[in-house]
Amino acid sequence: xxxxxxxxxxxxxxxxxxxxxxPPIKIGVVTxxxxxGAVIGRDVVDAVNLGVEHIGGSxxxxxxxxxxxxxxxxxxxxxxxxxKLIQQDGVDVLGGYIWSNVLLASRKPIxxxxxxxxxxxxxPSDIAGKLCYENFIAMHAQNDVLPMxxxxxMNLRGAKKLYFMAPNYTAGKDFLQAVxxxxxxxxxxxxxxxxxxDPQLDFSAELSKVRASGADALFAFYxxxxxxxxxxxxxxxxxxxxxxxxxxxxxxxxxxxxxxAAGVKGVLGSETADFWAADxxxxxNKRFVKEFNAKYGRLPSNYAATxxxxxxxxxxxVDELGGNTKEAAKLSAALxxxxxxxxxGVQYRIGKNGFPVDRFVAVEVDGSGPVWSLKSKEVVLEGTxxxxxxxxxx
Numbered sequence: 001x002x003x004x005x006x007x008x009x010x011x012x013x014x015x016x017x018x019x020x021x022x023p024p025i026k027i028g029v030v031t032x033x034x035x036x037g038a039v040i041g042r043d044v045v046d047a048v049n050l051g052v053e054h055i056g057g058s059x060x061x062x063x064x065x066x067x068x069x070x071x072x073x074x075x076x077x078x079x080x081x082x083x084k085l086i087q088q089d090g091v092d093v094l095g096g097y098i099w100s101n102v103l104l105a106s107r108k109p110i111x112x113x114x115x116x117x118x119x120x121x122x123x124p125s126d127i128a129g130k131l132c133y134e135n136f137i138a139m140h141a142q143n144d145v146l147p148m149x150x151x152x153x154m155n156l157r158g159a160k161k162l163y164f165m166a167p168n169y170t171a172g173k174d175f176l177q178a179v180x181x182x183x184x185x186x187x188x189x190x191x192x193x194x195x196x197x198d199p200q201l202d203f204s205a206e207l208s209k210v211r212a213s214g215a216d217a218l219f220a221f222y223x224x225x226x227x228x229x230x231x232x233x234x235x236x237x238x239x240x241x242x243x244x245x246x247x248x249x250x251x252x253x254x255x256x257x258x259x260x261a262a263g264v265k266g267v268l269g270s271e272t273a274d275f276w277a278a279d280x281x282x283x284x285n286k287r288f289v290k291e292f293n294a295k296y297g298r299l300p301s302n303y304a305a306t307x308x309x310x311x312x313x314x315x316x317x318v319d320e321l322g323g324n325t326k327e328a329a330k331l332s333a334a335l336x337x338x339x340x341x342x343x344x345g346v347q348y349r350i351g352k353n354g355f356p357v358d359r360f361v362a363v364e365v366d367g368s369g370p371v372w373s374l375k376s377k378e379v380v381l382e383g384t385x386x387x388x389x390x391x392x393x394x
Contacts, residue, residue: 001286009131024065025318025325028085029080029096030106033070036225039254040098040303041070045121046296047304048095050288051311059315060323067091071102073224074197077110078102086113092325093118095310098303100124100170102144107131109378112327116328116335118314120306124170128353129391133333136354139306139313140275142386143171144178148361149273149381150246151182155363156380157271159217159244160185163204163210165230166221167195175221175248181387188213201229207237221248230257235266245270251365252374253278253299260372268367275344275358276305277376284312284344299373305343353392357385 024094029048032041052064067089071078078099085091094110095118103122108154110117115136123142127133139324140146154162162185166172172192189209194200210218218239222230227250234245251259251267259267278289278299288308292300300308315333318325325331336350348356359382366375379381 009339022062022323024063025059025093025323026065026067026089026091026170027314028067028069028082028089028091028094030071030081030085030094030102031096032070032073032098032224033068033071035103037073037098037223040224040301043254043301043304044096044098044307047292047300047307048311050292050295051308054287054291055311059318060321060325062318062323064301071099071104075101075105076101079105082106083109086110086115091115093314093331095314096120096307097122101117103127104170107133114328116325116331118310119334121303122171123355125174125386125388128355128386129388130393130394132353132392134394135328137332137335137350138311138355139310140302140356141358141360142353142355142388143174144388145182145355145358145381145386146248146273146275146360147175147178147219147221148182148384150248150271151179153273153362153380154180154217154219154246155184156246159183159246161213161215162186162217162219163187163188163213163215163243164190164219164226165206165210167199168192168224168353169195172329174192178387179219184240185217190194199226199263201226203230207233207239210239210243211239215243217246219246219248220250223249225316227251228258230263231255231259231264231267235264237266240266247272249302252301254301254303256372256374257298260367265367267365268372268375270365272363272374273358273380274302274358274363275360276302276372277361277363277374279373279376280343280345282343284290284341285343285345288343299371309340309342309344312342313338313340351385351389351392352394353386353389355386355389357383359383369384
């Protein structure tokens with residue numbers, strides 16, 4: 001009877017579907033689910049879930065399992081959550097990472113484990129340059145390139161005197177240097193405001209300095225809850241109509257609905273530059289925006305766009321490898337082909353440091369319709385690699 005039992009067990013195993021013996025692909029996503037950055041983290045989670053739904057829940061014949069972890073917008077907590085995903089959850093791939101300081105803090109455990117990591121937003125200069133990593137892939141251009149595009153846009157719009165405001169952390173510092181790299185006018189002032197556990201949300205002193213400086217343009221970089229706070233105070237300052245507002249990761253579909261409800265009209269007509277906008281006319285983007293809006297009752301942000309694309313890009317790479325995620329070098333090489341249909345609507349290449357060489361269009365906060373939105377305009381930067389690529393030793 002014992003031999004018969006073994007025989008029947010083997011027969012049952014052989015008769016079971018092939019996929020039943022295949023473990024799921026585990027993707028660990030580190031994002032921000034609490035605190036001032038939670039509104040961004042929600043977009044990341046919702047877009048990843050929609051992406052998994054759109055690919056049928058599988059890659060390379062294996063079921064997809066997503067494990068989310070909250071970094072709380074704290075670098076050390078992000079590092080701990082990264083270690084948990086690697087050591088306890090045994091994830092095949094790491095993804096997410098909104099904040100540059102969280103990604104930098106998490107780099108060592110990722111590199112030590114040899115894991116593939118896909119950043120949906122963070123792009124610090126060190127990881128683009130001297131600390132580049134062969135298994136790192138970013139879903140949009142490195143930190144410097146977007147503000148470089150906005151710098152080009154400010155030149156095109158004839159801005160002569162610029163005031164700069166940003167939080168005092170890695171990305172804010174990168175942004176200031178990037179703007180200085182391409183902006184041809186005079187930078188008449190720059191303020192780096194408190195960030196971290198207790199971010200500065202009162203900008204009255206800085207906005208008074210903007211007014212006194214005589215600047216005809218203001219560049220502001222305030223992601224998450226700080227963006228809405230900045231926008232309200234800019235509107236109240238009386239600078240609208242006198243000082244042209246240019247932003248990066250400050251005004252988006254995450255906060256425009258509340259700003260419209262509050263009548264914060266000072267942001268209308270302000271501009272940024274981005275690799276993506278909700279109104280881009282291509283089939284992938286139309287489906288993404290339509291179904292995201294239908295499922296969640298709001299338009300997606302660019303954080304959602306990169307998170308959705310991450311799933312699609314991973315599927316293309318894992319499918320190419322027949323479901324094999326054991327060899328990080330092969331998975332990384334497949335990802336770096338960017339052989340998928342992005343919501344950007346254009347094909348792009350990835351540099352040796354893992355960052356895309358993106359196309360950026362001007363984007364304006366448009367209040368002409370019933371819902372305030374971001375309207376894409378002309379191309380302002382294309383085919384420009386980040387300035388740290390040459391320092392990457394790969």
